[in-house]
Amino acid sequence: MEHMNPIDIFKALSNETRLQILIWLKEPEVHFGTQTSADCKDVGVCVSLFHQRLQLTQSTVSEYLAILQRAGLVTATRIGKWTYYKRNEDMLRKVAHYLEDEL
Amino acid sequence: MEHMNPIDIFKALSNETRLQILIWLKEPEVHFGTQTSADCKDVGVCVSLFHQRLQLTQSTVSEYLAILQRAGLVTATRIGKWTYYKRNEDMLRKVAHYLEDEL
DNA sequence: ATCTAATATCGATATGTCCCGATATGTCAA
């Protein structure tokens, strides 16, 4: 588990769409229940499902997920053609603790 | 007490200097003990004291404090020639709760 | 009224972010 960088994290959180992605990922089966190729609770949600729900191009969605991943807020798993993203709850907890203790 | 805007808050927190200001303001008397014109524990810390400790121009420091204030993270009090800034603990708590509950 | 100190605002430039279309890469299937 890598160490958190508050600046990268806050930058990643400074965007409505990226916040939305994180919130959707709290209950993937509720928001992306149509996914059949894999259990989204375990592996996460693939890029195209986010793309479907967002009025943004595939490249933008992919880039946003990469930003969240570089900040450590989500993790990616490639299975076949798909890349599944899910929340990194450990990092989210660290951010919450940072807010309480350091700030 | 106004309602929090997560985007503005995270943008305000996406800067090393502004984070430093917030951290310094946790213990103003430790970091700005030289202030004699007013008790920094009550009213806060004036712009010039931040300016002294930061390798940034007065205008930049003033702008940063304004950004923190617009996000609701600090409050400003004008007394005579000075504007004193202090943390808005209520808002900081709201942000921490947002991190825990919403995100 | 004037001078000066503290702060805020303005204008400018450099750098960063948003978001796109186009293209490249990876992976399965025929």
Added chain:
DNA sequence: TTGACATATCGGGACATATCGATATTAGAT
């Protein structure tokens, strides 16, 4: 190997942020 699909990356234009120097504003002191 060729084709089709999922994802990633590249290059760019519009807009936002970082930071400065210069100037304006506010308020006390003379």
